[in-house]
Amino acid sequence: MDPFQPCSDVIRDRANPHDAAEQELHGDLSPTAVEARDDRRFRALTQNSADIVVILDTQGVVQSVSSSAEKVLGYAPVEVVGKPVFELVHPEDSSLITQTLERAIQSPGLSLSRVEWRIKHRNGCWKVLEVILTNLLAEPVVRGMVINARDVTEQKLTEAALHLRIEREQLLMSIVQRIRQSLHLKEILNTTVAEVRQLLQTDRVIIFCFAPDWSGDVVTESVAPDWSPILGSHVVDPCFQQSYVEPYRQGRVTTIDDLDGAQIAPCHRALLANFQVRANLIVPILQGAHLWGLLIAHHCSAPRHWQAWEIEVLKQLATSLEVAIHQSQLYQQIQQFNIALEQQVQQRTQELRQALHFEALLKRITDKVRDSLDENQILQTAVDELGAGLQVLCCDVGLYNAALTTSTIRHEYNAALLPQKGQEFLLSESTDPAIYQHLFRGQYSHFCPLKADCARLNVHKYTILASPLFDDQGSLGDMWLFRYQQDWFNDQEIRLVQQVANQCAIALRQSRLYQAAQAQVRELERLHRLKDDFLSTISHELRTPMSSIKMAAQMLRVILQKTGLLESSEQAAEYFQILHSECQREISLIDDLLDLSRLEAQVEPIMLMEVDLRVWIPAIAEPFEERTGSQRQHLQIQIPPDLPLLTTDLKYLERILTELLNNACKYTPAGEQITVAVRVLDEMGLGSREREPSGMSEPESTETGQCPLATLPCSSRAISLSSVWLQISVCNSGIELPTSELAHIFDKFYRIPSSDPWRHGGTGLGLALVKKMAAQLGGSIEVESANQQTCFILQLPFKPLE
CATH class of the missing domain: 3.30.450.20 (PAS domain)
Structure with a gap:
């Protein structure tokens, strides 16, 4: 209702x-x-x-x-x-x-x-x-x-107030828009005072601009015809700086409703009365933290109570004025800059021609310097190009010794001076050692020597520019250029010489680093060969005695068993078991070393044959089922039912899979899962489900829990074996390897620190052998570890290249 x-x-x-x-x-x-x-x-x-x-x-x-x-x-x-x-x-x-x-x-x-x-x-x-x-x-x-x-009186009053507010805001936005339409300061200020006087219906609006001594001038005014104009008035208020500057800088707004009853200083009262003011409203105009001026409204005909909306409007307009004044100042600066730029066009044209010539010269020198790692070629190219390009009498490069006590002139371009290439001299014997102090700090020197120098006996006749070969590691040498005494080097020429010297310093440092790196590489290769030769030799040398020790231990065990000593002494049986275990461990280490040597030497050919992994993998994993059961681990095998035959070397593949399963059994905690999963990848590295989004079916699994890192089914369609790869992943849950260790896990003799809480033994060669064998089969192996799961992923071609 x-x-x-x-x-x-x-x-x-x-x-x-x-x-x-x-x-x-x-x-x-x-x-x-x-x-x-x-x-x-x-x-x-x-x-x-x-x-x-x-x-x-x-x-x-x-x-x-x-x-x-x-x-x-x-x-x-x-x-x-x-x-x-x-x-x-x-x-x-x-x-x-x-x-x-x-x-x-x-x-x-x-x-x-x-x-x-x-x-x-x-x-x-x-x-x-x-x-x-x-x-x-x-x-x-x-x-x-x-x-x-x-x-509905209240409703109508509210509607009227809202309508009035909207009209005022629209008018304010219109004023702001007109202010922003101009970049000329005088026009901006005139627009502001005229619009504000019309909006507030007051008698006078002025903008007052401060001078550095806090006196100021009325720079803009809009005044009603009945009142005296004060445009251009210069005002000096003795008490202003002491009492008002800081409050106005902080954004203070001053209102006087009735001058007769206002509590202000007498000098201020007299100033306002002189301007016929009965009431006024003052808002500061800021430029950042600087007080630029004041926006002032004068009511001269009678006292006036300034309403809140009038104060707010003036504050908003003052803010817009701040932006407009700043933009106008920027515009004026740009205009002045443009005028100065026009005046410099002729001068810059000549400089640009020279700069283009120097730029081409620098590029030519830089390209030639960077094309070589030969120190002599680098320096000779630099002095030849620079000397000819600047048309100097001589350009040479001297290199310091490590102690910075001597300099040897290694290369020079010489058109008029006595040749000094190969000369070495002490820096302490220079006629002006301060020059080298500048050079050691990476600073150039431009001078005319008054005395003869030991390196150039008649050097006093010339103007010299010396620039250091300097980088972040210190001084390498210097580059000296000579001209006749009445000539000099301008700024562009000095910059060019500095740039060439910098390029030479960089190239020189790179050349030396390259030579040092090459020496280190050669030394590392030599040490690596020595280490491999030693391991190979020691493995061969130890194989025979270890086999003899094992056989002797077995024969001794047979003899003692016949005498009944082993059955009667538990201690003797324990010692024989330790002897047998350690002997087997050493033989395994020697076998691993020998296998690794053969793989690195690539002397053992691979024997390829076809294998059905649906039958072969369960057979390989069968011995581990009893072991995982005794350790309360869960072993799961996932193989697509339509997996094609794989062509590979079974000996290598068996060794890889056995090593990965053995590691998984050793390091998987009780109650966790070990998953062996097989899937097919195409040449883009995508699984069959990613290739065919429809028609796929999940392989049946008799156990719960899926390895999230590598389980995808094979496609039921025919597979082109020339473009697909096989992926076998061995994943175990309950353990996560540090990310920083994953890059080293396949290194020889590498053991992850503090990651073996069960103190399992090992040679540190198993995963190194796995990586070598995977490469021998034309494939690769990677490791991923995250979210308490670790997965070794082996990828092999279905048909390796012959």
Whole structure:
């Protein structure tokens, strides 16, 4: 039900004499009694309504009014009844109300749409009522026109305030937009003061700009015709710097509503009075942390209370001014820069021609220097190109010794001076040792010597540019260039020489590093060969005696068993078991070393044959089933049912798989799982499920738990063996290897520190052999470890290359 449904609708429904239920209910009452009762009901309903309910006659005279009228309008019902409603209505609304009454009289029984009437409150203010007028003149209970009225004054005031706020914000945005449309400071300031004066409807708006001594000038003004202009006025306020600079820099806003009652300094009061000011509003204009000026509004005609929105508008405009002033200053700087740039065009053109020539020369020298790692070729190329390109008399390079006490002229370009190539001299004997102090610090020297130098006996006739060969590790040498005494080297030539010297220093250091690296490589290769030769030799030498020791131990065991000493002495049996285990361990180490030597030498050919991994892998894994069961581990094998035959060397493959399973059994904790999974990869490294998204089926597994690192089924379609690879993964859960150790796990004799809580033994050669064997088969092996799982992934071609 509409909460604003007119009471007349309800009364009309209740008073309808044609309602069957009402007729039955009142069948034994007289018409007069029914009418009286309905009238009482109507009075009760109107008196209890929150809205004002008024009944008018056809002349607009109030016949009845609800008690809520006193709460809304301040009138008691007796003060209103019998008076024409036009006495309470706003004069501007009288014609509208007359038209509404006329239309209501012509529309019996209908409710007219909601209209708004302004009604005078008892205290003299005007209330806005939302009114629905219904003609019930024909109803016996009412016999009048019913007005349902609701007070919407607050709503209208809120709407008006919001509308005013939107208009102000739109006007503010328009002003800001006009400010930002210009980059000329004078135009920006003039626009600002004119728009602000119009917006605030005040008498004068100025912008005051500070000088360094905190005096200032009125740089822009908009003033009403009745008041004196103050544009261009220079103001010196003795108390301003002491009392106002810092507060304004912090963003202070100052308002004076009435100058006569303001608590300000007398000098300040006199200044404002001189400008005819009765009230003012001041907002600072900042440039970063600097107080640039003030945006000031003057009201001269009378005192004025500055409203909050006016202060906020001025603050926002001051912020926009800050940005606009900054942009204008940048624009002016750019303009000045452009003017200066135009003035330098002619001068720069010549410099650019020379720069292009030097750039080509530098590129040519750099390319030649970088193409070689030969120290002599690098330095000779540099002095030849630089000497010819700069047309100097001489250009040479001297290299220092490690102690920086001597310099040897190693290479030179010489067009006019005495040759000095190969000459060595002491730096301490130089006529000016300070030159070398500059060179040692990576600084060039440009000078004309007054005395002869030991390296160039007639050097005093020339202008010299000395540039160091210097890098982050220190001084390597220097480069000297000579011209006649009346000539000099300009800035571009000095930069070119420095760049060439830097390139020479880099190339020289790289050449020496390369030579050192080559020497280290050769030494490492020699040591590696010696180590491999030693291991191979010692393995061969130890194999025979270890076999003899093993055989002797076995024969001794047979003899002692015949005498019954082993059965009678547990200690003797234990010693023989230790002897047997350690002997077998040493023989295994020797065999591994010999196998590794043969693999590295690649002297043993591989024997290829076809194998069905669906049968072969379970057979290899069978011995480990009992072992995993005794250690409470779970062994799972996943092989696609349609796996094609693999062509490989079974001896190598068996050794690889046995080694991986043996390691998995050793290092998998109890209760964890070991998974051997096989899948097929195409040439892109994708599994069959990735190649065919539909029609795939998961292989059946008799045990729970899947290895997430490597289990994908094979495709049921025919496989082209020339473009696919086989992937065998051995994964175990419950252990995770450090990421930093994964890169070394296949190194010879490498054991992961502190990763063997069970203290299992091993030679440290097993995984190195696995990697060599995988490479021998034309494949590869990798290791992954994450989330408490470790997986060794072997990839082999289905048909290796011959």
